[in-house]
Amino acid sequence: MSLAHGRPYLAIPGPSVMPDAVLQAMHRASPNIYEGELVEMVAGIAPDLKRVACTEGHVAIYIANGHGTWEAALANVAMPGERVLVCATGRFGHGWAEMAERMGIEAEILEFGRQAPIDPEALKARLAKDAGQEIKAVLTVHTDTSSSARSDIAECRRVLEEVGHPALLMVDCIASLGCDRYEMDLWGADVTITASQKGLMVPPGLGFVFFNDRAAEVRRAMPRVSRYWDWSERAAPEMFYQYFGGTAPTHHLYGLRAALDLIHDEGLEAVWARHAVLARAIWAAAEVWGEEGPLRLNIPDPAHRSHAVTALRLGAPHGARLRAWTAEQAGVTLGIGLGMSEEGDPKGEGFFRFGHMGHVNAHMILGLLGTVEAGLSALGVPHGPGGVSAAARVIAGG
Numbered sequence: 001m002s003l004a005h006g007r008p009y010l011a012i013p014g015p016s017v018m019p020d021a022v023l024q025a026m027h028r029a030s031p032n033i034y035e036g037e038l039v040e041m042v043a044g045i046a047p048d049l050k051r052v053a054c055t056e057g058h059v060a061i062y063i064a065n066g067h068g069t070w071e072a073a074l075a076n077v078a079m080p081g082e083r084v085l086v087c088a089t090g091r092f093g094h095g096w097a098e099m100a101e102r103m104g105i106e107a108e109i110l111e112f113g114r115q116a117p118i119d120p121e122a123l124k125a126r127l128a129k130d131a132g133q134e135i136k137a138v139l140t141v142h143t144d145t146s147s148s149a150r151s152d153i154a155e156c157r158r159v160l161e162e163v164g165h166p167a168l169l170m171v172d173c174i175a176s177l178g179c180d181r182y183e184m185d186l187w188g189a190d191v192t193i194t195a196s197q198k199g200l201m202v203p204p205g206l207g208f209v210f211f212n213d214r215a216a217e218v219r220r221a222m223p224r225v226s227r228y229w230d231w232s233e234r235a236a237p238e239m240f241y242q243y244f245g246g247t248a249p250t251h252h253l254y255g256l257r258a259a260l261d262l263i264h265d266e267g268l269e270a271v272w273a274r275h276a277v278l279a280r281a282i283w284a285a286a287e288v289w290g291e292e293g294p295l296r297l298n299i300p301d302p303a304h305r306s307h308a309v310t311a312l313r314l315g316a317p318h319g320a321r322l323r324a325w326t327a328e329q330a331g332v333t334l335g336i337g338l339g340m341s342e343e344g345d346p347k348g349e350g351f352f353r354f355g356h357m358g359h360v361n362a363h364m365i366l367g368l369l370g371t372v373e374a375g376l377s378a379l380g381v382p383h384g385p386g387g388v389s390a391a392a393r394v395i396a397g398g
């Protein structure tokens with residue numbers, strides 16, 4: 001017998017849980033894209049997006065997923081043959097570097113492994129060696145969704161200043177914006193990218209590139225930028241179609257409007273605090289389970305853990321078995337391990353992830369943890385007793 005019949009719960013790190021308000025806002029006839037309600041609504045979207053990124057800079061919107069924003073951001077600031085330094089704390093740093101390489105940009109990787117954040121001292125040492133200041137941009141991933149390591153972006157800016165290096169600081173916030181505290185202007189990021197389907201709670205399909213005046217100046221000095229990726233007109237359109245380089249992504253925009261209302265009605269500080277408490281509840285359960293069994297949080301130091309995604313190690317084949325059990329028996333889909341072992345390595349079956357980004361609350365997280373605890377028992381995977389109670393104590397303490 002399966003106990004999965006009921007509302008399914010996709011607890012993977014993107015796409016995230018879609019709020020009913022977002023889905024209902026999207027359920028409508030096609031709007032006119034030349035005048036009227038849609039055109040008026042879009043004028044308010046850019047300011048509200050900037051409030052989520054804590055920036056007074058500019059924002060360009062693309063009909064693209066996160067991979068598209070990797071390319072969009074690079075297309076505006078680096079030519080083929082130029083060099084960027086990519087700080088890799090998991091699979092997604094490598095992904096951004098591969099995107100740069102395929103654009104003819106030289107991407108040098110500064111590797112921090114799969115269980116740790118960016119080490120500012122290592123970044124400093126590399127930048128100090130760049131006497132000719134050839135590195136045009138430092139690419140960072142705030143939260144690497146594969147490892148769930150979260151890096152300190154303000155520290156990266158401090159390092160650039162100490163070395164006196166002019167490189168742009170670019171940040172992939174696809175897994176963190178609207179989940180973890182992120183303050184673009186205060187922390188000194190020049191470019192921030194994100195996508196619609198994680199903390200922003202909208203189906204995949206919209207990408208966002210935020211940039212400041214320094215980055216805009218670098219863009220102006222570029223000999224050319226591809227017509228579609230150029231952020232200039234999108235961020236300062238004279239005609240409505242220029243926001244999107246063509247037809248507006250009509251229904252996604254209605255969904256985004258509803259999602260931004262959810263975020264700002266709750267309050268950004270409260271959104272961050274909610275994610276922080278729910279993440280601590282997850283860690284508390286995992287630590288108790290790990291006391292008498294193989295389960296481990298992938299990032300040992302809580303200060304370096306994401307509040308939106310948690311990568312766990314259980315050992316092969318338990319990770320894959322647990323994911324199958326929770327989906328088939330309880331209606332909860334867990335995330336696969338990503339980039340934690342080489343392809344084809346059976347150890348890849350030993351990892352799994354929880355997505356806890358966006359529209360998630362205490363009862364969902366307690367349900368998720370209770371399901372995992374049931375799965376560990378059903379599969380005979382040794383684990384310490386009382387993980388869910390430990391999580392409940394965190395929730396009770398707020």
Ligand SMILES: *Cc1c(COP(=O)(O)O)cnc(C)c1O
Pocket residue numbers: 014065066067068092141143144145172173174175195204
């Ligand atoms: C999800 C994600 C991406 C990729 O986004 P897609 O929409 O799948 O292209 C890139 N970087 C990070 C940190 C992500 O979490």
